[in-house]
Amino acid sequence: MESLDKTDRRILQVLQQDARLNTKEIAHKIGLSVTPTYERLKKIEKLGIIKKNVALLDGEKLGKSMVAYCNVSLQLHSLPLLRKFEAAIHKHEEVMECYHVAGNYDYLLKIVVDDMKSYQLFITTKLAAIENIANVHSSFVMTEIKYSTAFPL
Template identity: 80%
Template sequence: MDTLDHTDKRILQLLQQDAKLNTKEIAHRIGLSVTPTYERLKKIEKLGIIRNYVTLLDPEKVGKTLMAYCNVSLQLHSLPLLRKFEAAVMNLEEVMECFHLAGNYDYLLKVVVDDMKSYQYFITQKLATIENIAQVHSSFVMTEIKHTTAFQL
C-alpha cells in the first residue's frame, strides 16, 4: 500500500463505487488531466491492486433467493486432502466464496441458490460427494443488513 498516494486512493475509491467510470470521468472528479490519470490507473492495474472489473447483480432479481453459510469440517487434514477439497469446491457454481478457517471449522462456504429445494440438491448431490467431509453446519440468511464490496482506503 506504500506505493499508493492520496490521488491513487481517490481513484480506487471512485472505481469501487462505479467501475464503469472511464478515464475522462475519473480525471474530472480528481482534478487531473486524462493522461496522468490514465498512467496512474495503469500503474495500479500493473501492481495487481485491481483484481478485476465486475458487475454486481441483485440476487433476488435473478432468482437467487436463498443464501446460506456452510461451516465445513474435514475428517483428515493432510495438505493433499485440503487441496483436493479446495479444488472440488472451486467447481461448485453455487459456492460464491470459500474461506479456509482457523477455529472450530475448517472452511466457510457462502452458497447462493434459487430456493430450499436447490439447496438440498446442492448439499446431497454435490457437496456430500466430496471426499473427506466430516460435518456441514448451515446457517441461512434471513435479511441482509449490510453488503459492501468497497474497502476503506
C-alpha cells in the same frame, strides 16, 4: 510494493463505486487532468491492485433468493486432502465464496441457490459427495443488513 498516495486512493474509491467510468470521467471526479490520471491508472494496474472489473448482479432478481453460509469440517487435514476438497468446491457454481479458516471449522462457504429445496439438493448430491467431510453446519441469511464490495481506503 510501491505505496499509494492520496490521489491513487481517490482513484480507487471512484472505481470501486463505478468501474465503467473512463479516464476522463475519473479525472473530472478527482480533480486531475486526463494524462496524469491515465498514468496513475496504469501504475495501479501494473501493481496488480485491480484484480478485474465485473458487474454486480442482484441475486433476488435472478431468482437466487437463498443465501447460506456453510461451515465445513474435514476428517483429515493432510495437504493433498485439503487441495482435493478445494478442487471439488471449484466445480460447483452454487459456491460463490470459499475460505480456509481457523477456528472450529476448516472452511467457510457462501452458497447461493433458488430456494430451500435447491439447497437441500446441493447438500445431499454435491457437497455430501465430496470425500473427507466430517461435519457441515449451515446458517441462512434472513435479511441482508449491509453488503459492500468496496475496501476502505
